Amino acid sequence: MVVDDHPMWREAVARDLAEAGHEVVATAGEGRAAVRIAAAARPRVAVVDLQLPDISGVEVTRHLAAADPPVRVLVLSASGEQQDVLEAVKAGATGYLLKSAGREEFLDAVRRTAAGDAVFTPGLAGLVLGEYRRLAAAPAREDDDAPRLTDRETEVLRLVAKGLTYKQIAERLVLSHRTVQNHVQNTLGKLQLHNRVELVRYAIEKGLDEE
Numbered sequence: 044m045v046v047d048d049h050p051m052w053r054e055a056v057a058r059d060l061a062e063a064g065h066e067v068v069a070t071a072g073e074g075r076a077a078v079r080i081a082a083a084a085r086p087r088v089a090v091v092d093l094q095l096p097d098i099s100g101v102e103v104t105r106h107l108a109a110a111d112p113p114v115r116v117l118v119l120s121a122s123g124e125q126q127d128v129l130e131a132v133k134a135g136a137t138g139y140l141l142k143s144a145g146r147e148e149f150l151d152a153v154r155r156t157a158a159g160d161a162v163f164t165p166g167l168a169g170l171v172l173g174e175y176r177r178l179a180a181a182p183a184r185e186d187d188d189a190p191r192l193t194d195r196e197t198e199v200l201r202l203v204a205k206g207l208t209y210k211q212i213a214e215r216l217v218l219s220h221r222t223v224q225n226h227v228q229n230t231l232g233k234l235q236l237h238n239r240v241e242l243v244r245y246a247i248e249k250g251l252d253e254e
Contacts, residue, residue: 044086045070046077046103047119048095052142056090056119056149063150074098078106086114088157091136093120093127101134108135108237115238117156119149123164137238138162159227160208161240192230197251199226203239204246
């Protein structure tokens, strides 16, 4: 699904996706319409602009990420401002790409977003991880009722936090790609998280990326 208030840009993005073999189930030029249409069209991935005429792309992202099943959101924006990036990620965006990206970079980002990878324009990933580390440094309340992960789930989570792709994790642990995906999905469910970005944040907060 493509959400952008500029018709020519929206149509161009949808055309690029279709030509690359993706099924574009819907397009929208306004935020509220996007949320309403997504409930019926049930896209797996939504490419969302931040600047929309009614509600913001961040608000759209929040709605889509909280849907059942959740929609993976790739923000495609002209803004690389820190506040915009962090607000989008905190709302549940799986990735954030600048509109200056090339066609192949965009299509690769869509494929990786569909696979659950955290995708960012170069330079923005460090910004996001830096913010998570800052949050992780704040005192945290220990919760005795925290979900218990298996040793394998913890091992996969640690490698996710280090930035490895599912394929790399599968090769490292001598597992199938599907098994790694299942471990990640189970971990997301146990921790009540929505996407891989939130999973990385959790792992960093627990210090798993440094082990």
